[in-house]
Amino acid sequence: MVMSLFVLAGTTQNAQAQSSVTLYGVIDTSIEITNPGSSWTTRMDSGAYRGSRIGLRGSEQISPDLRILFDLENGFGSADGSLATAGTLFNRQAWVGLGAPWGELRMGRQYSPIYIPFKGQLDAFGAGTIASGLNNLSKITPYTNNGITYLSPDLHGFSTTLMVALRDAGDGNGLAGNYETFAYRNGPFRISYAHQQTQGDAGLRANLGGVSYRLGKTTAFVSFFNGDGGSPRYHDDGLSVSARYAVSTRLRASLGYTYMRDRSGGDSNADQFSAACEYDVSPKLMLYASAALLQNHGDAAFTLRGVNVTGLPAAYPGAPIKGVQFGMIDRF
Numbered sequence: 001m002v003m004s005l006f007v008l009a010g011t012t013q014n015a016q017a018q019s020s021v022t023l024y025g026v027i028d029t030s031i032e033i034t035n036p037g038s039s040w041t042t043r044m045d046s047g048a049y050r051g052s053r054i055g056l057r058g059s060e061q062i063s064p065d066l067r068i069l070f071d072l073e074n075g076f077g078s079a080d081g082s083l084a085t086a087g088t089l090f091n092r093q094a095w096v097g098l099g100a101p102w103g104e105l106r107m108g109r110q111y112s113p114i115y116i117p118f119k120g121q122l123d124a125f126g127a128g129t130i131a132s133g134l135n136n137l138s139k140i141t142p143y144t145n146n147g148i149t150y151l152s153p154d155l156h157g158f159s160t161t162l163m164v165a166l167r168d169a170g171d172g173n174g175l176a177g178n179y180e181t182f183a184y185r186n187g188p189f190r191i192s193y194a195h196q197q198t199q200g201d202a203g204l205r206a207n208l209g210g211v212s213y214r215l216g217k218t219t220a221f222v223s224f225f226n227g228d229g230g231s232p233r234y235h236d237d238g239l240s241v242s243a244r245y246a247v248s249t250r251l252r253a254s255l256g257y258t259y260m261r262d263r264s265g266g267d268s269n270a271d272q273f274s275a276a277c278e279y280d281v282s283p284k285l286m287l288y289a290s291a292a293l294l295q296n297h298g299d300a301a302f303t304l305r306g307v308n309v310t311g312l313p314a315a316y317p318g319a320p321i322k323g324v325q326f327g328m329i330d331r332f
Contacts, residue, residue, distance in 0.1 A: 018061035255275050
Protein backbone atom coordinates (compact mmCIF):
# COMPACT_ATOMS: atom_id res chain seq x y z
CA MET A 1 0.00 0.00 0.00
CA VAL A 2 2.78 2.40 0.98
CA MET A 3 4.70 1.48 -2.16
CA SER A 4 1.57 2.11 -4.26
CA LEU A 5 1.22 5.57 -2.75
CA PHE A 6 4.85 6.38 -3.56
CA VAL A 7 4.36 5.19 -7.15
CA LEU A 8 1.15 7.25 -7.49
CA ALA A 9 2.85 10.34 -6.07
CA GLY A 10 5.80 9.93 -8.43
CA THR A 11 3.48 9.50 -11.42
CA THR A 12 1.50 12.63 -10.48
CA GLN A 13 4.66 14.70 -10.05
CA ASN A 14 5.97 13.45 -13.40
CA ALA A 15 2.69 14.38 -15.14
CA GLN A 16 2.75 17.83 -13.56
CA ALA A 17 6.36 18.33 -14.65
CA GLN A 18 5.37 17.62 -18.24
CA SER A 19 2.64 20.28 -18.35
CA SER A 20 3.26 24.00 -18.65
CA VAL A 21 1.41 27.28 -19.15
CA THR A 22 3.35 30.40 -20.10
CA LEU A 23 2.21 34.01 -19.84
CA TYR A 24 3.88 36.09 -22.55
CA GLY A 25 3.50 39.42 -24.24
CA VAL A 26 4.85 42.26 -26.35
CA ILE A 27 4.45 45.99 -25.71
CA ASP A 28 5.34 48.03 -28.82
CA THR A 29 4.92 51.80 -28.56
CA SER A 30 6.23 54.46 -30.94
CA ILE A 31 6.04 58.13 -31.85
CA GLU A 32 5.37 58.76 -35.54
CA ILE A 33 5.70 62.08 -37.38
CA THR A 34 4.08 61.81 -40.82
CA ASN A 35 3.16 64.12 -43.67
CA PRO A 36 0.45 62.46 -45.84
CA GLY A 37 0.68 65.17 -48.49
CA SER A 38 -0.75 68.10 -46.53
CA SER A 39 0.97 68.84 -43.20
CA TRP A 40 3.08 67.10 -40.56
CA THR A 41 1.17 65.16 -37.90
CA THR A 42 2.61 63.70 -34.68
CA ARG A 43 0.93 60.75 -32.98
CA MET A 44 1.59 57.84 -30.66
CA ASP A 45 1.20 54.37 -32.17
CA SER A 46 0.91 50.86 -30.77
CA GLY A 47 2.12 47.84 -32.71
CA ALA A 48 4.10 49.53 -35.47
CA TYR A 49 6.76 46.82 -35.51
CA ARG A 50 5.17 43.92 -33.65
CA GLY A 51 1.55 44.10 -32.52
CA SER A 52 1.17 44.74 -28.78
CA ARG A 53 -0.28 41.59 -27.24
CA ILE A 54 -0.66 39.43 -24.17
CA GLY A 55 -1.20 35.70 -24.30
CA LEU A 56 -1.29 32.31 -22.63
CA ARG A 57 0.55 29.44 -24.28
CA GLY A 58 0.39 25.90 -22.92
CA SER A 59 1.36 22.30 -23.55
CA GLU A 60 0.78 18.93 -21.90
CA GLN A 61 2.75 15.80 -22.70
CA ILE A 62 0.23 12.94 -22.92
CA SER A 63 2.61 10.32 -24.33
CA PRO A 64 6.30 10.17 -25.22
CA ASP A 65 5.57 11.48 -28.75
CA LEU A 66 2.33 13.45 -28.35
CA ARG A 67 1.58 16.86 -26.79
CA ILE A 68 -1.63 18.84 -26.37
CA LEU A 69 -1.03 22.51 -27.28
CA PHE A 70 -3.02 25.73 -27.04
CA ASP A 71 -2.55 29.48 -27.52
CA LEU A 72 -4.87 32.32 -26.46
CA GLU A 73 -3.64 35.75 -27.58
CA ASN A 74 -5.19 39.19 -27.21
CA GLY A 75 -4.07 42.30 -29.08
CA PHE A 76 -4.34 45.70 -27.38
CA GLY A 77 -3.39 49.32 -27.85
CA SER A 78 -0.44 50.24 -25.64
CA ALA A 79 -1.21 53.95 -26.10
CA ASP A 80 -4.71 53.76 -24.58
CA GLY A 81 -5.21 50.19 -23.29
CA SER A 82 -8.06 49.44 -25.71
CA LEU A 83 -8.81 46.06 -27.26
CA ALA A 84 -7.36 45.77 -30.76
CA THR A 85 -10.75 44.46 -31.92
CA ALA A 86 -13.75 45.77 -30.01
CA GLY A 87 -15.85 43.00 -28.46
CA THR A 88 -13.29 40.27 -29.18
CA LEU A 89 -11.06 39.08 -26.37
CA PHE A 90 -8.66 36.79 -28.25
CA ASN A 91 -8.57 38.57 -31.61
CA ARG A 92 -5.11 37.30 -32.55
CA GLN A 93 -5.15 33.61 -31.64
CA ALA A 94 -7.48 31.09 -29.99
CA TRP A 95 -6.55 27.56 -30.99
CA VAL A 96 -5.94 24.06 -29.63
CA GLY A 97 -3.75 21.44 -31.25
CA LEU A 98 -1.51 18.39 -31.21
CA GLY A 99 2.27 18.26 -31.46
CA ALA A 100 4.23 15.17 -32.52
CA PRO A 101 7.41 14.20 -34.37
CA TRP A 102 5.43 14.40 -37.62
CA GLY A 103 4.55 18.08 -37.00
CA GLU A 104 1.72 20.08 -35.46
CA LEU A 105 -2.01 20.18 -36.08
CA ARG A 106 -3.93 23.30 -34.92
CA MET A 107 -7.63 24.22 -34.95
CA GLY A 108 -9.22 27.61 -34.28
CA ARG A 109 -8.39 31.27 -34.90
CA GLN A 110 -4.78 31.65 -35.98
CA TYR A 111 -2.29 33.81 -37.81
CA SER A 112 -2.62 32.97 -41.46
CA PRO A 113 0.49 31.01 -42.55
CA ILE A 114 1.41 33.83 -44.94
CA TYR A 115 1.62 36.35 -42.07
CA ILE A 116 3.91 35.76 -39.06
CA PRO A 117 6.61 34.52 -39.10
CA PHE A 118 6.59 34.02 -42.89
CA LYS A 119 6.19 37.63 -44.03
CA GLY A 120 8.58 38.91 -41.39
CA GLN A 121 11.47 37.01 -42.99
CA LEU A 122 11.17 38.59 -46.44
CA ASP A 123 12.68 42.04 -45.94
CA ALA A 124 15.28 43.76 -43.78
CA PHE A 125 12.54 45.53 -41.78
CA GLY A 126 10.77 42.38 -40.58
CA ALA A 127 7.71 43.50 -42.56
CA GLY A 128 7.10 46.06 -39.79
CA THR A 129 7.26 49.81 -39.06
CA ILE A 130 6.62 52.49 -41.66
CA ALA A 131 9.93 51.49 -43.29
CA SER A 132 8.62 48.23 -44.76
CA GLY A 133 7.48 48.90 -48.31
CA LEU A 134 6.69 45.19 -48.53
CA ASN A 135 4.13 45.64 -45.76
CA ASN A 136 2.77 48.98 -47.01
CA LEU A 137 2.30 48.03 -50.65
CA SER A 138 1.27 44.36 -50.52
CA LYS A 139 -2.01 42.86 -49.32
CA ILE A 140 -2.60 39.57 -47.48
CA THR A 141 -5.01 38.15 -44.89
CA PRO A 142 -3.34 38.33 -41.45
CA TYR A 143 -5.77 36.28 -39.29
CA THR A 144 -8.06 33.37 -40.07
CA ASN A 145 -11.12 32.03 -38.26
CA ASN A 146 -12.05 28.34 -38.18
CA GLY A 147 -8.61 27.35 -39.38
CA ILE A 148 -7.26 23.80 -39.57
CA THR A 149 -3.48 23.95 -39.96
CA TYR A 150 -0.66 21.48 -40.43
CA LEU A 151 2.91 22.64 -39.68
CA SER A 152 5.63 20.25 -40.78
CA PRO A 153 8.86 19.60 -38.91
CA ASP A 154 12.13 20.77 -40.44
CA LEU A 155 13.25 18.06 -42.89
CA HIS A 156 16.82 18.73 -44.02
CA GLY A 157 16.04 22.44 -44.28
CA PHE A 158 12.58 22.06 -45.88
CA SER A 159 9.37 23.09 -44.07
CA THR A 160 5.75 23.72 -45.05
CA THR A 161 2.54 25.00 -43.51
CA LEU A 162 -0.88 24.13 -44.95
CA MET A 163 -4.18 25.63 -43.80
CA VAL A 164 -7.83 25.39 -44.77
CA ALA A 165 -10.48 27.61 -43.19
CA LEU A 166 -14.11 26.56 -42.80
CA ARG A 167 -16.94 29.03 -43.33
CA ASP A 168 -18.67 30.66 -40.38
CA ALA A 169 -22.03 29.23 -39.35
CA GLY A 170 -24.72 30.60 -41.65
CA ASP A 171 -22.35 31.22 -44.56
CA GLY A 172 -23.07 27.90 -46.24
CA ASN A 173 -20.83 24.92 -46.90
CA GLY A 174 -17.38 24.78 -48.40
CA LEU A 175 -14.12 26.47 -47.56
CA ALA A 176 -13.61 30.10 -46.59
CA GLY A 177 -10.00 29.93 -47.75
CA ASN A 178 -6.79 27.96 -48.19
CA TYR A 179 -3.15 28.88 -47.55
CA GLU A 180 0.15 27.16 -48.37
CA THR A 181 3.74 28.09 -47.53
CA PHE A 182 6.99 26.39 -48.45
CA ALA A 183 10.52 27.27 -47.29
CA TYR A 184 14.05 25.92 -47.59
CA ARG A 185 17.04 27.02 -45.51
CA ASN A 186 20.66 26.00 -45.98
CA GLY A 187 23.14 27.89 -43.82
CA PRO A 188 23.05 31.57 -44.83
CA PHE A 189 20.59 30.95 -47.72
CA ARG A 190 16.78 30.91 -47.47
CA ILE A 191 14.10 30.69 -50.17
CA SER A 192 10.36 30.73 -49.54
CA TYR A 193 6.96 30.99 -51.23
CA ALA A 194 3.39 31.40 -49.98
CA HIS A 195 -0.06 31.42 -51.59
CA GLN A 196 -3.51 32.25 -50.29
CA GLN A 197 -7.01 32.16 -51.75
CA THR A 198 -9.95 33.36 -49.66
CA GLN A 199 -13.57 33.21 -50.82
CA GLY A 200 -16.60 35.48 -50.62
CA ASP A 201 -17.34 39.02 -51.80
CA ALA A 202 -13.98 40.27 -50.49
CA GLY A 203 -12.04 37.14 -51.44
CA LEU A 204 -8.35 37.67 -52.05
CA ARG A 205 -5.80 35.69 -54.04
CA ALA A 206 -2.23 36.57 -53.07
CA ASN A 207 1.29 35.27 -53.62
CA LEU A 208 4.38 36.21 -51.64
CA GLY A 209 7.92 34.90 -51.73
CA GLY A 210 11.59 35.68 -51.82
CA VAL A 211 15.18 34.80 -51.11
CA SER A 212 17.69 36.01 -48.54
CA TYR A 213 21.41 35.48 -48.12
CA ARG A 214 23.74 36.38 -45.25
CA LEU A 215 27.32 37.28 -46.13
CA GLY A 216 29.39 38.32 -43.14
CA LYS A 217 27.61 41.15 -41.35
CA THR A 218 25.20 41.82 -44.23
CA THR A 219 21.92 40.04 -45.01
CA ALA A 220 20.32 40.82 -48.39
CA PHE A 221 16.64 40.24 -49.26
CA VAL A 222 14.76 40.13 -52.58
CA SER A 223 11.03 39.45 -52.47
CA PHE A 224 8.00 39.63 -54.74
CA PHE A 225 4.27 39.97 -54.13
CA ASN A 226 1.02 40.09 -56.07
CA GLY A 227 -2.65 40.00 -55.30
CA ASP A 228 -6.15 40.34 -56.72
CA GLY A 229 -9.29 40.93 -54.68
CA GLY A 230 -10.22 42.36 -51.32
CA SER A 231 -12.43 45.37 -50.64
CA PRO A 232 -11.62 47.87 -52.05
CA ARG A 233 -10.17 45.75 -54.81
CA TYR A 234 -6.41 45.32 -54.82
CA HIS A 235 -4.93 44.22 -58.18
CA ASP A 236 -1.18 44.84 -58.07
CA ASP A 237 2.22 43.21 -58.03
CA GLY A 238 5.65 44.35 -56.93
CA LEU A 239 9.24 43.76 -55.96
CA SER A 240 11.16 44.61 -52.78
CA VAL A 241 14.94 44.73 -52.29
CA SER A 242 16.59 45.49 -48.95
CA ALA A 243 19.68 44.82 -46.86
CA ARG A 244 20.48 44.72 -43.14
CA TYR A 245 23.99 45.38 -41.76
CA ALA A 246 25.05 44.31 -38.27
CA VAL A 247 27.07 47.27 -37.05
CA SER A 248 27.66 45.40 -33.78
CA THR A 249 26.09 42.54 -31.86
CA ARG A 250 23.41 44.98 -30.65
CA LEU A 251 23.05 47.55 -33.45
CA ARG A 252 21.63 46.90 -36.94
CA ALA A 253 20.99 49.30 -39.85
CA SER A 254 18.77 48.66 -42.90
CA LEU A 255 18.03 50.21 -46.30
CA GLY A 256 15.39 49.22 -48.83
CA TYR A 257 13.35 50.01 -51.93
CA THR A 258 9.95 48.63 -53.00
CA TYR A 259 8.12 49.09 -56.30
CA MET A 260 4.44 48.28 -56.84
CA ARG A 261 2.75 48.10 -60.25
CA ASP A 262 -0.97 48.68 -60.81
CA ARG A 263 -2.43 45.71 -62.74
CA SER A 264 -6.00 47.03 -62.95
CA GLY A 265 -5.45 48.82 -66.25
CA GLY A 266 -4.63 52.22 -64.77
CA ASP A 267 -1.34 53.90 -63.95
CA SER A 268 -1.68 54.02 -60.17
CA ASN A 269 1.77 52.69 -59.32
CA ALA A 270 3.72 53.40 -56.13
CA ASP A 271 7.24 53.02 -54.78
CA GLN A 272 9.00 53.55 -51.46
CA PHE A 273 12.52 54.30 -50.18
CA SER A 274 13.23 53.26 -46.59
CA ALA A 275 15.83 53.28 -43.82
CA ALA A 276 15.79 51.93 -40.28
CA CYS A 277 17.96 50.95 -37.33
CA GLU A 278 17.49 48.72 -34.30
CA TYR A 279 19.35 48.60 -30.99
CA ASP A 280 19.06 45.83 -28.40
CA VAL A 281 19.23 47.42 -24.96
CA SER A 282 18.81 43.95 -23.44
CA PRO A 283 17.55 40.54 -24.59
CA LYS A 284 13.98 41.77 -23.92
CA LEU A 285 14.10 45.48 -24.81
CA MET A 286 14.72 46.87 -28.31
CA LEU A 287 14.74 50.48 -29.55
CA TYR A 288 14.02 51.22 -33.21
CA ALA A 289 13.89 54.17 -35.59
CA SER A 290 12.62 54.25 -39.18
CA ALA A 291 12.11 56.68 -42.02
CA ALA A 292 10.31 56.37 -45.33
CA LEU A 293 9.26 58.21 -48.47
CA LEU A 294 6.31 56.62 -50.27
CA GLN A 295 5.55 58.06 -53.71
CA ASN A 296 2.07 57.49 -55.10
CA HIS A 297 1.49 57.90 -58.82
CA GLY A 298 -1.73 58.42 -60.76
CA ASP A 299 -4.67 57.79 -58.45
CA ALA A 300 -2.75 55.60 -55.99
CA ALA A 301 -3.42 56.39 -52.33
CA PHE A 302 -1.17 54.02 -50.37
CA THR A 303 0.21 55.22 -47.06
CA LEU A 304 2.80 54.47 -44.38
CA ARG A 305 1.53 52.05 -41.75
CA GLY A 306 2.77 49.40 -39.35
CA VAL A 307 1.93 45.83 -38.47
CA ASN A 308 -1.07 46.91 -36.36
CA VAL A 309 -1.20 50.61 -37.27
CA THR A 310 -3.62 52.25 -39.68
CA GLY A 311 -1.65 54.86 -41.57
CA LEU A 312 -2.82 58.42 -42.09
CA PRO A 313 -4.83 58.54 -45.35
CA ALA A 314 -3.23 60.25 -48.34
CA ALA A 315 -4.34 63.88 -48.56
CA TYR A 316 -5.27 63.35 -52.21
CA PRO A 317 -4.80 60.67 -54.89
CA GLY A 318 -1.16 60.55 -55.92
CA ALA A 319 0.07 62.33 -52.77
CA PRO A 320 3.63 61.61 -51.55
CA ILE A 321 3.80 60.34 -47.96
CA LYS A 322 6.82 61.07 -45.75
CA GLY A 323 7.45 59.98 -42.18
CA VAL A 324 9.83 59.14 -39.35
CA GLN A 325 9.20 56.89 -36.37
CA PHE A 326 10.89 56.20 -33.02
CA GLY A 327 9.78 53.31 -30.84
CA MET A 328 10.54 50.56 -28.38
CA ILE A 329 9.54 46.93 -27.96
CA ASP A 330 9.50 45.22 -24.56
CA ARG A 331 8.94 41.46 -24.50
CA PHE A 332 8.02 39.31 -21.52
